[in-house]
Amino acid sequence: MEKDSTERVGANGDIFGHRLKQLTDEEKQRLENQNSRLIPEAKAAKLEREARRHWDIFYKRNETKFFRDRHWTTREFQELINFDPEQQIVYLELGCGVGNMVFPLVEEGFSNFYFYACDFSPRAVEFVKANKLYNESKMKAFTADLTTDDLFENIAEGCVDIASLIFVLSAIQPSSWPQVARVAFRALAPGGILLFRDYGRYDMAQLRFKPGHKIADNFYMRQDGTRSYYFTVEELEKLFTEAGFEILMNTYVQRRTVNFKEGVDVPRIFVQGKYRKPVTSS
Template identity: 60%
Template sequence: MEFLEDSIDVPVSEIGELSPEDKVKLEKQNSRIVSEFQANKLEKDAMKNWDLFYKRNETRFFKDRHWTVREFQELLGVQEKPGRRKMLEMGCGVGNLVFPLLEMDLNLFVFACDFSRRAVELVKSNPLYDESKIQAYQVDITTDDVFSKIPQNSIDIITMVFVLSAIHPDNFLKTFENLFSLLLPGGILLFRDYGLYDMAQLRFKPGCKIADNFYVRQDGTRSYYFCTEELKALFQSVGFEILTLSYVHRRTVNKKEGIDVPRIFVQAKLQKPPAAAVEV
């Protein structure tokens, strides 16, 4: 899919009214819910399902995210600071965000991690992979293993783009506690993910819903759809200062297939307070 933008960000509280047809779609999803046994198996098999996803699609599924520096100009700001900045790309996939950044020759060293071992292998096979600029590795960010490669209070900037939605909601808090611990005081976290009532959520059929706003795709991977209110509560409970938080309206366009549909994302810029205590 090709992403073409046709609107500006909308205020935090505005998500728009559902049409009667969309309300019916959401109601139908409740007619058949994923069983507890199936939900537990999906959690157990989460890594396997993502490895299979990357085995099937390799580097072909996602386009390079050249829009990142436009949306998150903080990535360009690293050039203005003395010394080499450390960045963590949380959920790097096959490198669609990090490699365009490396091509810009920014003053960055990038740690790139992903839940899928196969995704990490694809990152390392990229001709642009240079261990003097990037280190890729597999890790479960919902556990303390996240500190095995990176010490606490050491990262200047974290990017997390369409990653949290793939994690079980029970692990959202632990994930953000880990991210908060990794950042230096004053460090920035840049976040984008799927918004509530996004087109992809409305397309799910009965039998795909695991829990409120949490679904399984045909390939076994899962996706959650966020409202800004719950994200605000999550971010603040961990200790982040919210610099920006809003819904973002975009369109997905594929002219060849005649597709032109509206999308809803959530986007945030968060900061670890500069005065946050540094653990020793």
């Protein structure tokens, strides 16, 4: 990623900037090779129909062991800590998985938060409810499909102060993104904030896909049948602006995943955003 006048370095070495990564000739060739064998339309349609089943199988196989708890969120999203401690905050995690974001907040003592946590996978929600930190007086976990309106069978519109959509939108069919953005907008109270993080365009994971895994431009099938999209900041700005949000932050995040023991040093690119529902929203 090239440096520009808006680039900054975070406390943990993450680099934030607005320019798209410039590809090497080798990386361009990798992307071109992916087009030699695309996933047929019939198979792509089947993946969409069976998306819930693939995620349920994923959680059956991995249980709570695959994703790490997200202890970085209070560092990256100051909205989680910059409030009057006497104020009651309603927090909604859209696509909670097994609670890797909610439970670290519980452990950090966010006693004035009431947590809603929903996921597409019933099995993931079962794992949330089985967690020793799950407290029905402070938390409600439930199954919801963000591409429909069924979220509002469990929460009232306009009741949420802070919502998060962390590594969720990339797993959803692109044609459904506007609906997901509208659902988040409707859930938030005026002035409420949506916190966002997901995979960025030309992330190493995207470049590593072999022929036979590409569904459409920048949209791929993993080996386990789950899917992943790789975003630009321009796509996200358009999506959330059209849903009614004000853009507070919308940037690429470049970092390195390093494991010295295993000799792993992988450059990663994410997108990160903070989007606000206007106070005067109708």
